[in-house]
Amino acid sequence: MDTAQLQHGTTTRPSGWRGVIADWSSDQRSFKGASWGKVMMWIFLLSDTFIFGCFLLSYMTVRMSTTVPWPNPSEVFALEIGGVHLPLILIAIMTFVLISSSGTMAMAVNYAYRRDRRKTAALMLLTALFGALFVGMQAFEWSKLIHEGVRPWDNPFGAAQFGAAFFTITGFHGTHVTIGVIILLVVARKVWRGEFDDQRPGFLTGRRGRYEMVEIAGLYWHFVDLVWVFIFALFYLW
Amino acid sequence: MSELAHGAGGPIPAAEVPEMELPHPHGWWTTYVFSQDAKVIGIQYSLTALAIGMVALVLSWLMRLQLGFPGIFSFIDPHAYYQFITMHGMIMVVYLLTALFLGGFGNYLIPLMVGARDMVFPFVNMLSYWIYLLAVLVLVASFFVPGGPTGAGWTLYPPQAILSGTPGRDWGIVLMLLSLCLFIVGFTMGGLNYVVTVLQARTRGMTLMRMPLTVWGIFTATVMALLAFPALFVGAVMMLLDRLLGTSFFMPTLVEMGQQLRYGGGSPILFQHLFWFFGHPEVYIVALPAFGIVSDLISTHARRNIFGYRMMVWAIVIIGALSFVVWAHHMYVSGMNPWFGFFFATTTLIIAIPTAIKVYNWLLTLWRGNIHLNVPMLFALGFIVTFVNGGLTGLFLGNVVVDVPLSDTMFVVAHFHMVMGVAPVMVIFGGIYHWYPKITGRMLDDTMGKVHFWVTFLGAYAIFFPMHYLGLLGVPRRYHEIGETSFVPASAQDLNAFISVVALVVGAAQMLFLFNLFWSLRYGKDSGPNPWRATTLEWQTPETPPGHGNWGRELPVVYRWAYDYAVPGAEQDFVPQNQPLPAPTHIAKGEATA
Numbered sequence: 146m147d148t149a150q151l152q153h154g155t156t157t158r159p160s161g162w163r164g165v166i167a168d169w170s171s172d173q174r175s176f177k178g179a180s181w182g183k184v185m186m187w188i189f190l191l192s193d194t195f196i197f198g199c200f201l202l203s204y205m206t207v208r209m210s211t212t213v214p215w216p217n218p219s220e221v222f223a224l225e226i227g228g229v230h231l232p233l234i235l236i237a238i239m240t241f242v243l244i245s246s247s248g249t250m251a252m253a254v255n256y257a258y259r260r261d262r263r264k265t266a267a268l269m270l271l272t273a274l275f276g277a278l279f280v281g282m283q284a285f286e287w288s289k290l291i292h293e294g295v296r297p298w299d300n301p302f303g304a305a306q307f308g309a310a311f312f313t314i315t316g317f318h319g320t321h322v323t324i325g326v327i328i329l330l331v332v333a334r335k336v337w338r339g340e341f342d343d344q345r346p347g348f349l350t351g352r353r354g355r356y357e358m359v360e361i362a363g364l365y366w367h368f369v370d371l372v373w374v375f376i377f378a379l380f381y382l383w
Numbered sequence: 384m385s386e387l388a389h390g391a392g393g394p395i396p397a398a399e400v401p402e403m404e405l406p407h408p409h410g411w412w413t414t415y416v417f418s419q420d421a422k423v424i425g426i427q428y429s430l431t432a433l434a435i436g437m438v439a440l441v442l443s444w445l446m447r448l449q450l451g452f453p454g455i456f457s458f459i460d461p462h463a464y465y466q467f468i469t470m471h472g473m474i475m476v477v478y479l480l481t482a483l484f485l486g487g488f489g490n491y492l493i494p495l496m497v498g499a500r501d502m503v504f505p506f507v508n509m510l511s512y513w514i515y516l517l518a519v520l521v522l523v524a525s526f527f528v529p530g531g532p533t534g535a536g537w538t539l540y541p542p543q544a545i546l547s548g549t550p551g552r553d554w555g556i557v558l559m560l561l562s563l564c565l566f567i568v569g570f571t572m573g574g575l576n577y578v579v580t581v582l583q584a585r586t587r588g589m590t591l592m593r594m595p596l597t598v599w600g601i602f603t604a605t606v607m608a609l610l611a612f613p614a615l616f617v618g619a620v621m622m623l624l625d626r627l628l629g630t631s632f633f634m635p636t637l638v639e640m641g642q643q644l645r646y647g648g649g650s651p652i653l654f655q656h657l658f659w660f661f662g663h664p665e666v667y668i669v670a671l672p673a674f675g676i677v678s679d680l681i682s683t684h685a686r687r688n689i690f691g692y693r694m695m696v697w698a699i700v701i702i703g704a705l706s707f708v709v710w711a712h713h714m715y716v717s718g719m720n721p722w723f724g725f726f727f728a729t730t731t732l733i734i735a736i737p738t739a740i741k742v743y744n745w746l747l748t749l750w751r752g753n754i755h756l757n758v759p760m761l762f763a764l765g766f767i768v769t770f771v772n773g774g775l776t777g778l779f780l781g782n783v784v785v786d787v788p789l790s791d792t793m794f795v796v797a798h799f800h801m802v803m804g805v806a807p808v809m810v811i812f813g814g815i816y817h818w819y820p821k822i823t824g825r826m827l828d829d830t831m832g833k834v835h836f837w838v839t840f841l842g843a844y845a846i847f848f849p850m851h852y853l854g855l856l857g858v859p860r861r862y863h864e865i866g867e868t869s870f871v872p873a874s875a876q877d878l879n880a881f882i883s884v885v886a887l888v889v890g891a892a893q894m895l896f897l898f899n900l901f902w903s904l905r906y907g908k909d910s911g912p913n914p915w916r917a918t919t920l921e922w923q924t925p926e927t928p929p930g931h932g933n934w935g936r937e938l939p940v941v942y943r944w945a946y947d948y949a950v951p952g953a954e955q956d957f958v959p960q961n962q963p964l965p966a967p968t969h970i971a972k973g974e975a976t977a
Contacts, residue, residue, distance in 0.1 A: 170591030173399045175582040181503040185579045188609065192571060195613035199660075203621060203653055207632055211648030298629035298645065306648055309630035313621065350506040351406050 186361045190368045193321075197372050200317060201379055204310040216302030218381050221295075222286070236381050239282045240373065243322075246275030247370045250363045257359035262336055265359060269333035272366065276326040283319050287312070311380070318376055321369045325362075332362045395940055396587050403584070405932050406505050419505035420931060424512045425490030426822065431512075432483040433897075435519050439474035442467040444890055451883025453864045461863040462550040465534030468861060469551075470526075472537025473559070476665065477566060478519055480807055484672040485570070485608065486515060488814060489577045489601045491822065495921035496598045498586025498939050498961075500932045502576040511576070514569030521562040528554035535559075536861060538662070541633035541654050542646070545626040548639075556626060560619040567612045567619075577605045586920075588941030592696065593960070595919045595945040596689065599696050600675020603703045604668045610707070611664035618657035625649070655717055659710035666803050667706040671699055673770075673810035674741055677763045679945070680813050681745055683917045684760035685752030686956055688946035690744045698737035698744075705734050715783050716790045724783040731781035735774070742771055753949065753956075758832035759915075762813030765840040766806050773802025776851065791861070794854025797847045805843040812839070812896065819900075820914045824927050825907030831899040835892050842889035849878050916957050919945050923959050 159167050169175050176184055208215055219232040226234065253268035290311070294301045300308040335341060335354055344353040408414040418424060446467050449459040459467075490508070494501050502508045525532040534550035535543060543549050544556055551559075581594070581602045594602075621632040625646075633654045634646035682689040689695060711719060711727040745767055754760065776798040780786045789795060812835070819827045854860075857870045865871060913922040925935040939961040947958035 172396050172590050173583075173585050173587060175591065177399075179583070181579050181583050184583050185504065185575050188578055189571070189575055192575075192609040192613060195610050196617060199614050199617035199657060203617060203632060203657065206650050206653045206656075207648070210635075210650035210653070211631075213648060297624060298631070304648060305631055309624065309632060313624060313630075317620075346404075350504070352404060352506075 180355075180357055182357065182361050183364070186364045190364065193368070194372075197317075197375070200314050201375060204306075204314060204380065207306040207310060208304070211304040211306050213304040215304050216300070216307050218383070221290070221302055221307075222381060233381060235282060235286055236377065239279055239286075240377050242275050242282070243279045243370050243373050246272045246279070247367055249275065250366045254360045254363045257336065257341075257356045260342070260356065262339060262342065265356075266333045266337040269329050269336065269359070269362075273326045273329040273333065276322050276329065276366075280319055280322050280326070283315060283322075287315075314376060314380060318369070318372060321372070325366050325369050328362050328365065332358055398587055398938075400584055400586070402938075403500050403503070405500055407931070417509060419501075419509045421490045421494050421502045421505065421508060422822075422929060422933075424508055425487050425492075427512050428482055428486030428490060428515065429488075431516055431519055432479050432487060435474055435523070436479035436483075437897075438523070439471045439479060440890055440893060442471040442474075444887060446471065447883040447886040449863065451880040459863075462534060463531075464863040465536070465861075466532045466550050466555070469534050469537055469539075469559075470522075470532050474522070475804065476537065476669070477563070478522065480669045480803075480811075481570070481608070481665070482515060482566075483811055484669060484807070485577065485601060485605055486512070486573055488597075488672060488676065488818075489605065490573070491818070492921060493577055493580050493598055493601060494584075495821075495924065495929060495933060496595050496919055497581060497584065497589050498920050498934070498941060499580055499584040500934060500938070503579045503584050504576055507572045508576045511569050511573030514565055514572065518562045518565035518569060521558050521565060525551065525555045525558035525562075528558065530554055533559045538658055539622070539654075540658075541622060541625065541649075541651050542635065542637060545622065545634075546637070546639060557623065560623045560626075563619045564616060564623075567616045570608060570612060574605045574609050577601065578609065586938045586941060589920075589960075592693065593941060593944045595675070596678035596692070596695055596699070597672070597675040597919075599699050600671040600673070600678075603699050604671040607664045607671070607703050607706065608668045611661045611668065613661075614657045615661035618654055618661070622654065652714075652717060655714050656710070659713045660707075662713060663710040664703075664706045666799075667702055669803055669807050671703060673766065673807040674699060676810050676814045676817075677766050678741075678745065678748075679917075679919065680759050680763040680810075680817055681748050682946050682948060683817075683915050684755045684757060684763070685749050686755070686948045687748055687752035688948055690747035690750075691740075692944065692946065694740055695744055698740045701737045702734060705730060705737070709734065712781055712786070715786045721783075728781055728783050732778065735778060738774060742767065742774075757816075758827070758829060758836055759813045759817040761833070761836045761840075762809045762816065765836065766809040766813065769801055769809060769840075769843065770806040773798055773800075773806060777802055789854060791859055792854035793850045793858045793860055796860045797850035797854060800847050800850075801843075805847065809840070812836070815900075817915065818921075819903070820910030820927075821921055821924075822928055823904055823907070824910055825903050826910045826914060827903045827907060828899050831895055831902075835896045835899065838892035838895075839889055842885050842892065845885040846882050846889065849882055853878060916955070918947055918957050918959050920960055923961050 158164055171177075222236050223230060223232040224234050225231075249268050249272045253265050253272060256264040256268060290300075290308075295308045295311070297309045297312045299305050336356075336359065341354045341356045341358070344355065346353055406419045408418060408420070413419075415423065418427075445456075445459060446464065448456050449464055490502070493499075530551050530553045532551045533539070533544065533555035535545075535556060539556070539559070545552060549556075581591075581598060585591075585594075621630070624630045625632055625634055629645055631646045631649035633651050634644075634649040635651060636647040637644045678689050678695060709727055709731045711723060712731045715724055715727075776794070780789060780795065780798055816827050816832055819825070853875055856872070856875060858865065858875060910927070912924065912927040915922070920939055920941070921929070923939060924930075924933060940963075941960045942962060942964050943958065943960055945960055947953070947960075949956045950958055
């Protein structure tokens, strides 16, 4: 398929770094077999990684710059359930729900490529449900903290930057999850109505629908989950 | 990997990229306004950028009036002066240069130069422009709100940016940050399109190593922008929260007018890091497209293949990568560990190597070339001279010990205006003179163009050369009026007046350019499809200006690199990229083509 980069009549492809470069710069497409949409999503996620990276680095910086002691997240995010004091219990459940949703998403992608309309749509709805559950629990967590007097500019437990970083980062991530849920619902509806089977054009873009869109939505969803793992580790466990 | 040996004699590769589904316009609105055609979007981007650039130009006149003739213009008070500085800088860097190079030239040229019918996602591309326009409108709105636009300086450093002493503290700074966020969202939509189009939607035969350097420059700059703008986005969001909600990301404990503010514990240096992690790559986001475009202009108008094409590509990529590890050289005076200063000075100076390679290669391309001194070529040559000049002062400022005394003087102003102000603007002009015939089918008027060039070029030197000297004298920048000092001689004021007069003249020359744009639309000479006899694909379109879908029924097939000028034995002194190779005569069939 790709003969343009073969060097001067040799029949073997170049090896090592030269091979990597030859593959990348080869004819017409740099990523063979990857559709435009998929490449675009990957590059967008790379850009988005930098956004979350900057947020998390900023959080670490202000945590160092403030002279007031940082609150202990295990205690701040503890709940009393049935008289038992459980540190971080809500966050643990949220993390479990979100990571489970990655599992159901992966299954949905699998069924999508088997053209199993019903199972795909059902699993996507389940994924969206998990996502909505996650956002709901986050709303509960926010309201609990706000009730306890935590504000972006102030909080009773220690450094003011705790509230600021908490609301900013989880808010930004929660927005991502919410957008993901909307995307999942839209794509699940398309799957359910069979719009990908007869390649009906999209409402806004006019592009023909393909089952690959399930996978692209999945890429975004997995990314949002992965980001949560970092937020969980760096904000709640540290 | 050069000259004709590019895959010579190989079979035409099979079409891997399927014909794209083009959104077809229905009627006037979807053809000219809500168009999803990259060419129309490119023109929309360019016109919007030029319009907002005019605002920034007028602001620079007002600043020069104040600096040249202090005390005469009573409406330019210190507050207004800071607002002019801030808006001039931000508009020029982000809303003019970035938008024009990537949104304007990128949209128009990428699909044409790589042989695609359009950008890969035309709808998203259209959204990109409208969000950019919204960002511009929000920015312009800040001129009309109570308190006016922000006067924080284009770097928007906190804490001063949001403290009450700074002009535009109430509304201006909020609108500025909001506008930047919108710009970044809009740019990301467009940027993803440019990158994916270059990576995945090239026509048959168009390997990455056959792309014109213009596309390489815009492509690399876009990738950088997608990785650098997030830092600005995060900084803008957090400063908005500091300003509106009273968080303290960037705000330390402060006493203002004897009262302690509610802020405390934040890190102002954090904003500087975020800002310059965006800000330094931003310099190269503006410079790399200029490098690419100027390479093509020089090669075309000197009728000579670009010297060291592969080196040029690698230099672009390496400059792009290095520019992410030099940002703190903007912060030498902010206070940092000397080892960091050492590190960032070293990386900064290393960038001089690939940059020098590029300059030498341009000169070697010109060497013994058949140089046509037409307007695009004049601007390209003007770029090289200006860029070398600005780059050399960059070597001064990249060293910590030299930078510290020169920091915040007119020397810095002269440096960055030469290297990333005048130089890229020269390329923008050169590019517009070069591609205007393709966009409109008519030539821009040559006499007006030459007057425009000489006034701009000589004027830029008259403006910025003396500024180096003022800087060495110790004249500080961002001062409304310096008044009596012990170290600045009175003659510096005469120099300032001179600079101001020249600045007004250069500004007037830009009016001539704008007039030319509109005048030639109607009265310009008919250009034909390929007036410069250039090799790249955009000049080979079946229609001029290129029609919807660019290429008629069949996509072009590329057989060679973009720089086959004055090939010995060829019929003409240029061979278009889509012209099939002659049957190899000196080699028996089936043998190696080495």
